[in-house]
Amino acid sequence: MPASLITADSLLTVDVGTVTTRAALFDVVEGGYRFIASGQAPSTAAAPYRNVAEGVHQAIGNLQTVTGRILLGGDQRLIIPAQDGAGVDHFTATMSAGPALKTVVVGLLNDYSLESIQRLARSTYARVLDLVSLNDRRKPEEQIDSILRLQPDLLLIAGGTDGGATRSIDRLVELVGLACYLLPADKRPVIVYAGNQDNAVKVRNTLGPWTPSLHISPNILPRLETEDIQPAQRALVQAYAHIRRSQTGGLDDLAAWSDGSLLPTGYAHGRMVRFLGQIYGGQKGILGVDLGASAATISAAFQGRLVQGIYPHFGLGEGLGGILRHTSLESILRWLPLDIPAETVRDYIYQKAIYPASLPATVEDLAIEQALARQNLSLAMQAAAADFPAGIPRPAPDLTPAFEPALAGGSVFAAAPTLGQSLLMLLDGIQPTGVTTMILDQNNLLPALGAAAGRSPILSVQVLESGAFLGLATVISVVSGVRPNTPVLRLRLSVRGGAETQVEVRQGALELIQLPPGQAGQASLQPLHHADAGFGAGRGGQIPVSGTALGLVIDARGRPLRLAPDPARRREMIKKWLYSLGG
Amino acid sequence: MLAPLSHILPLTTIHRERLLPLAGRVTARLEQKVSPVDVVAEASLGREHVLLDVGQALGLPPEAAGKLVTCKVGERLEAGRVIAQGRGFVPLPVKVPREGRVVACGGGKVLLEVGEGTLELRAGLPGIVTRIIAGRGVEVTTHGALVQGVWGNGRVDLGLMLSMMTEPGEPLVASRLDVSFRGSVLLAGACSDPEALRNASDLPLRGLVLGSLSPALIGLAAQARFPVLVVDGFGNRPMNSAAYKLLASNARRECTVNAEPYDRATGTRPEVVIPLPISQEPPAPHLGEHFTPGQRVRLCRAPRLGEIATLVALKPGLTTVPSGLRVAAGEVRLEDGSQLVVPLANLEVINSAG
Numbered sequence: 050m051p052a053s054l055i056t057a058d059s060l061l062t063v064d065v066g067t068v069t070t071r072a073a074l075f076d077v078v079e080g081g082y083r084f085i086a087s088g089q090a091p092s093t094a095a096a097p098y099r100n101v102a103e104g105v106h107q108a109i110g111n112l113q114t115v116t117g118r119i120l121l122g123g124d125q126r127l128i129i130p131a132q133d134g135a136g137v138d139h140f141t142a143t144m145s146a147g148p149a150l151k152t153v154v155v156g157l158l159n160d161y162s163l164e165s166i167q168r169l170a171r172s173t174y175a176r177v178l179d180l181v182s183l184n185d186r187r188k189p190e191e192q193i194d195s196i197l198r199l200q201p202d203l204l205l206i207a208g209g210t211d212g213g214a215t216r217s218i219d220r221l222v223e224l225v226g227l228a229c230y231l232l233p234a235d236k237r238p239v240i241v242y243a244g245n246q247d248n249a250v251k252v253r254n255t256l257g258p259w260t261p262s263l264h265i266s267p268n269i270l271p272r273l274e275t276e277d278i279q280p281a282q283r284a285l286v287q288a289y290a291h292i293r294r295s296q297t298g299g300l301d302d303l304a305a306w307s308d309g310s311l312l313p314t315g316y317a318h319g320r321m322v323r324f325l326g327q328i329y330g331g332q333k334g335i336l337g338v339d340l341g342a343s344a345a346t347i348s349a350a351f352q353g354r355l356v357q358g359i360y361p362h363f364g365l366g367e368g369l370g371g372i373l374r375h376t377s378l379e380s381i382l383r384w385l386p387l388d389i390p391a392e393t394v395r396d397y398i399y400q401k402a403i404y405p406a407s408l409p410a411t412v413e414d415l416a417i418e419q420a421l422a423r424q425n426l427s428l429a430m431q432a433a434a435a436d437f438p439a440g441i442p443r444p445a446p447d448l449t450p451a452f453e454p455a456l457a458g459g460s461v462f463a464a465a466p467t468l469g470q471s472l473l474m475l476l477d478g479i480q481p482t483g484v485t486t487m488i489l490d491q492n493n494l495l496p497a498l499g500a501a502a503g504r505s506p507i508l509s510v511q512v513l514e515s516g517a518f519l520g521l522a523t524v525i526s527v528v529s530g531v532r533p534n535t536p537v538l539r540l541r542l543s544v545r546g547g548a549e550t551q552v553e554v555r556q557g558a559l560e561l562i563q564l565p566p567g568q569a570g571q572a573s574l575q576p577l578h579h580a581d582a583g584f585g586a587g588r589g590g591q592i593p594v595s596g597t598a599l600g601l602v603i604d605a606r607g608r609p610l611r612l613a614p615d616p617a618r619r620r621e622m623i624k625k626w627l628y629s630l631g632g
Numbered sequence: 633m634l635a636p637l638s639h640i641l642p643l644t645t646i647h648r649e650r651l652l653p654l655a656g657r658v659t660a661r662l663e664q665k666v667s668p669v670d671v672v673a674e675a676s677l678g679r680e681h682v683l684l685d686v687g688q689a690l691g692l693p694p695e696a697a698g699k700l701v702t703c704k705v706g707e708r709l710e711a712g713r714v715i716a717q718g719r720g721f722v723p724l725p726v727k728v729p730r731e732g733r734v735v736a737c738g739g740g741k742v743l744l745e746v747g748e749g750t751l752e753l754r755a756g757l758p759g760i761v762t763r764i765i766a767g768r769g770v771e772v773t774t775h776g777a778l779v780q781g782v783w784g785n786g787r788v789d790l791g792l793m794l795s796m797m798t799e800p801g802e803p804l805v806a807s808r809l810d811v812s813f814r815g816s817v818l819l820a821g822a823c824s825d826p827e828a829l830r831n832a833s834d835l836p837l838r839g840l841v842l843g844s845l846s847p848a849l850i851g852l853a854a855q856a857r858f859p860v861l862v863v864d865g866f867g868n869r870p871m872n873s874a875a876y877k878l879l880a881s882n883a884r885r886e887c888t889v890n891a892e893p894y895d896r897a898t899g900t901r902p903e904v905v906i907p908l909p910i911s912q913e914p915p916a917p918h919l920g921e922h923f924t925p926g927q928r929v930r931l932c933r934a935p936r937l938g939e940i941a942t943l944v945a946l947k948p949g950l951t952t953v954p955s956g957l958r959v960a961a962g963e964v965r966l967e968d969g970s971q972l973v974v975p976l977a978n979l980e981v982i983n984s985a986g
Contacts, residue, residue: 090633091633091634095897096898097637097899097919097920099897104634107634188683189683190682190743191680193683194680194681197681223739230736231735231736231743233654235655296897392846392867392868395847396846396847396866396868399847399850399865399866400866400932400937403782403783403865403866403894403932404636404865404932404933404978404980405896406636407932407933407977408953408959408977408978409955409957410933410934410954410955410957410959411934411954412954412955412956414934415955415957464957464958465957466955466957467956
């Protein structure tokens with residue numbers, strides 16, 4: 050049901066996170082869609098409530114208080130469609146709350162379908178516990194026993210190309226069917242099949258009776274050289290909603306208000322990034338990062354193609370308890386601007402995992418939280434980069450490709466005490482290259498707009514362009530291998546109707562040139578000593594720059610960023626960088 | 633604002649559902665008195681499976697092989713039993729390699745469940761079975777003191793509670809663990825000494841209740857054969873005063889330590905239960921609360937992590953705390969009389985009578 054400006058439909062979005070439930074209202078103001086306001090409340094998906102309704106009602110109730118607009122009726126039900134100025138015309142719901150889905154993936158060959166199906170698993174809040182494939186050296190009965198022992202929430206199956214051989218995938222499907230048959234009825238997993246379509250009927254017959262919900266999607270690998278993950282992602286969205294509705298109360302109302310469309314937050318995030326890629330995409334990719342309690346989400350669009358990774362183990366909530374399985378304590382400590390003992394940081398990590406909603410109230414705790422944010426974002430970026438397409442422009446194979454823009458969400462960034470802290474965490478975690486506009490999603494709108502984009506693309510575009518997001522900084526990241534303190538960039542900024550600023554930036558420096566919102570200008574970049582400032586090694590150029598909250602930032606600290614080995618010197622450097630960005 | 637809750641109650645009514653992870657048989661009766669280690673339900677648990685591919689063994693297509701299979705689903709087969717015989721001059725038999733039960737049969741294949749075991753569900757706390765949940769488990773009800781923790785190693789046991797502490801911060805020290813503690817549930821403030829945990833295992837104890845545990849010892853505590861329960865969290869700091877007073881005042885009583893892991897999604901938490909006689913049924917704990925001045929709270933983050941305080945006031949709007957964050961906050965009065973403004977997100981309401 051497409052909406053338009055003529056109908057002037059209002060939209061309410063609700064996102065149920067692990068810690069916070071957020072409601073956001075969008076409506077038409079002066080001929081264009083605008084973000085009106087948001088309300089939030091603690092989520093009630095977990096015990097003792099185990100029902101999202103209380104948190105949703107409170108978040109919408111707080112939104113009512115802020116806007117003065119009645120949204121809930123006397124029976125606490127959403128007034129939809131709008132009547133006499135009360136209620137809203139449309140509703141969307143997204144959700145990331147709940148433990149990561151226990152998942153087993155099944156594919157034919159490690160290098161083909163199993164790799165693709167794992168990529169599919171990474172596009173939702175899943176924890177892959179086992180891989181079953183033809184390359185698996187276990188006996189079939191051992192594979193069955195593994196599934197029985199793990200009792201997965203979700204089974205993802207792929208294999209074979211369309212029109213190709215069917216026998217091998219039949220064997221695996223039979224094995225999965227046997228395992229499901231042996232599981233107690235209330236423990237059987239939801240299944241998504243995204244393999245050879247010639248097997249689809251047999252899959253339905255074999256697995257249909259032994260799963261609470263079977264989703265057959267077009268082949269994720271229709272031909273050996275062609276991976277098409279999107280249709281399977283849509284099937285996975287339905288599977289996710291099915292599982293969450295069986296685990297958590299109150300979701301039926303959300304599904305009913307949203308015409309059955311309950312989306313994983315990460316999926317909606319990815320959809321919006323892809324959508325932005327289609328609208329604004331040039332040679333560079335578009336990046337969206339979100340660091341929440343449930344997961345770290347990386348969505349990158351390259352000329353319309355989305356690469357996405359949702360990493361529950363890199364989230365800043367309960368998942369922190371396992372973070373030291375993925376990184377060392379030293380890797381976290383290196384980001385601290387304060388001298389905090391390693392034991393204190395380790396205690397912090399485990400305590401935060403017990404109390405994921407808790408907040409850093411002291412300067413020391415904030416330093417640890419922000420160090421974790423840097424490290425987890427960096428780990429998530431590295432993991433996602435493995436799926437970035439080959440051949441995209443980047444200064445070196447192990448560096449982050451050029452993105453324009455990069456959008457960041459998650460309260461660790463959005464609610465940081467200063468914008469300088471937000472930007473430094475993002476620069477350290479992403480380590481962008483070239484010229485990147487860093488945009489802060491202060492109201493967690495990106496997933497909401499992604500959910501809305503399916504219904505009203507124009508709303509998403511207009512809200513995005515209306516200033517609902519904060520332009521944080523235009524960052525020029527200089528890549529150079531020269532010694533510290535060697536000049537790497539000469540920059541001339543001509544502000545329209547204003548003064549001209551010239552700076553020479555040296556290797557190792559982080560410089561800020563203020564250019565407030567509303568101002569615009571032209572930056573002329575002349576790299577020195579074969580440095581790469583986004584135009585190729587040693588090549589200069591001009592870029593238009595618009596004012597942002599912080600201004601123009603030149604990051605010549607090096608890529609990859611190498612921190613000083615001496616702890617005291619390193620801490621001083623981090624403090625200095627923060628000071629450079631305004632504190 | 634909704635508040636997270638933790639129970640530290642001197643006398644309450646405790647109802648706990650104890651459920652098998654899969655369908656089984658309830659062995660307890662309604663109104664039966666149970667101890668924490670009594671089995672209340674059990675389920676058959678096939679330990680592993682053996683897949684016999686008759687078609688492959690006889691070199692026949694699945695359909696043809698299927699016609700030769702002589703066993704049925706549910707049938708129990710002894711090792712060596714022939715389940716299919718090939719045709720020809722020297723017919724090849726397909727034998728069962730291990731004793732087992734046929735759980736699936738078709739397409740020329742037979743799946744056997746072998747090495748069957750029994751999964752036993754224990755009551756987890758002493759009390760009366762007040763509800764039977766058919767095929768899955770029971771509800772057990774008891775009365776007594778209740779202290780909830782934040783981490784447990786998954787074990788359950790009962791014993792006489794002895795305290796090693798004369799104050800809430802007294803650590804578990806290896807040198808002080810002597811045979812007088814054998815078979816007891818021991819209370820201690822903090823543990824950061826691996827030797828102390830090893831000595832506790834050697835005694836052995838029947839349970840260990842700690843205020844805090846060093847994260848470096850999580851692996852060791854998880855492997856302990858007796859229940860280890862952590863009341864406040866990770867690090868090296870005293871047990872919160874409310875839990876300390878309640879537990880210490882009940883020293884030398886029988887108690888149950890059900891150290892099941894904390895699961896935020898389902899709400900299961902590790903618990904210490906001290907059964908107490910009652911003259912009339914005390915109320916069950918609240919399940920949900922909103923922050924309200926006058927509540928007793930525990931600080932779950934720095935500063936003053938783990939301390940008990942009274943919520944004095946809710947601050948209007950957002951307040952800037954020392955970290956610089958702007959948060960919904962409350963003013964609390966600590967037990968030493970000092971007052972502090974902290975994020976509400978860092979408070980946990982202690983449902984205590986203290």
